[in-house]
Amino acid sequence: MKGLFFSSKKRHIVTTKIEHDCVLNSVRWLEKLGAKVTYLSVDEEGFVNLKELEKAITPDTLVVSIIHGNNEIGTIQDIEEIGKICQKKGVLFHTDACQSYTKTKIDVKKGLDLVTLNAHKIHGPKGIGALYVREGIKLEPLLHGGGHEKGLRSGTENTPGIVGFAMAVKLAKRKYVKKMERLRDRLIKGIEEIENVKLNGPRKKRLCNNVNFSFNNIEGEAIGSYLDSYGIASSTGSACSNLVEGPSHVLKAIGLTDLQANTSLRLSLSRENTKQEIDKTIKILKKVVKKLRWISAIK
Numbered sequence: 001m002k003g004l005f006f007s008s009k010k011r012h013i014v015t016t017k018i019e020h021d022c023v024l025n026s027v028r029w030l031e032k033l034g035a036k037v038t039y040l041s042v043d044e045e046g047f048v049n050l051k052e053l054e055k056a057i058t059p060d061t062l063v064v065s066i067i068h069g070n071n072e073i074g075t076i077q078d079i080e081e082i083g084k085i086c087q088k089k090g091v092l093f094h095t096d097a098c099q100s101y102t103k104t105k106i107d108v109k110k111g112l113d114l115v116t117l118n119a120h121k122i123h124g125p126k127g128i129g130a131l132y133v134r135e136g137i138k139l140e141p142l143l144h145g146g147g148h149e150k151g152l153r154s155g156t157e158n159t160p161g162i163v164g165f166a167m168a169v170k171l172a173k174r175k176y177v178k179k180m181e182r183l184r185d186r187l188i189k190g191i192e193e194i195e196n197v198k199l200n201g202p203r204k205k206r207l208c209n210n211v212n213f214s215f216n217n218i219e220g221e222a223i224g225s226y227l228d229s230y231g232i233a234s235s236t237g238s239a240c241s242n243l244v245e246g247p248s249h250v251l252k253a254i255g256l257t258d259l260q261a262n263t264s265l266r267l268s269l270s271r272e273n274t275k276q277e278i279d280k281t282i283k284i285l286k287k288v289v290k291k292l293r294w295i296s297a298i299k
Contacts, residue, residue, distance in 0.1 A: 057085070
């Protein structure tokens with residue numbers, strides 16, 4: 001985003017209220033330097049209104065940046081349709097595909113100009129990522145030095161990370177996506193057997209490895225702490241956030257109240273999980289929720 005901004009005279013950026021903080025914090029910083037940013041709202045399932053997107057684009061718009069698969073609620077945007085709108089309007093389209101890469105179809109020939117990827121979301125090493133840049137797009141480098149990466153990013157390449165990323169891509173198979181979808185649906189079905197819960201995000205067009213629920217009258221952090229004692233990892237927001245206070249901006253953007261957002265919990269799974277682990281998680285979660293609601297009732 002910064003490299004694009006510094007290489008162009010256009011000052012307008014269109015993004016959404018449910019982007020990862022890496023995008024939101026970048027455009028907020030660019031606003032201090034004169035950028036004008038439109039933050040698109042989303043519906044209760046996290047989808048962008050394509051008509052509102054089209055209206056938001058102006059002659060001064062440089063780029064539209066919309067996350068493909070949301071890291072908190074799993075919403076998968078229709079990037080092909082978004083790409084068509086951007087091509088029609090003559091603006092660049094960037095998508096953060098870190099969560100969706102290898103889990104759903106991404107065709108860069110269908111309207112995508114820039115695509116952000118990383119390795120650790122697909123069992124690769126941490127600290128390595130990739131940026132697809134369509135030929136002809138100019139980026140101003142943010143790091144200067146030896147002119148590595150064709151002059152776009154100076155600094156000695158992380159060769160082991162690059163090799164590990166490539167191997168992770170090779171190991172990713174469609175059959176694993178189908179497996180994760182089955183496990184995800186099993187987990188959702190089991191959690192919905194608990195009274196007074198709400199699935200956050202869509203049932204369809206959802207990342208194969210993402211589940212997010214609001215438990216309405218008990219805090220997500222409390223549930224997560226109990227699950228952790230059983231060896232079950234969970235998150236109350238973005239796993240990349242560090243010591244962030246307050247409700248998730250993504251959950252707020254889909255219309256949840258502060259109370260509902262604070263009672264939400266995200267569970268992610270992978271191709272290495274088993275049906276037995278899913279069933280164990282459901283069983284323990286039911287037990288934990290029952291206990292916390294009993295404690296809450298006697299206060």
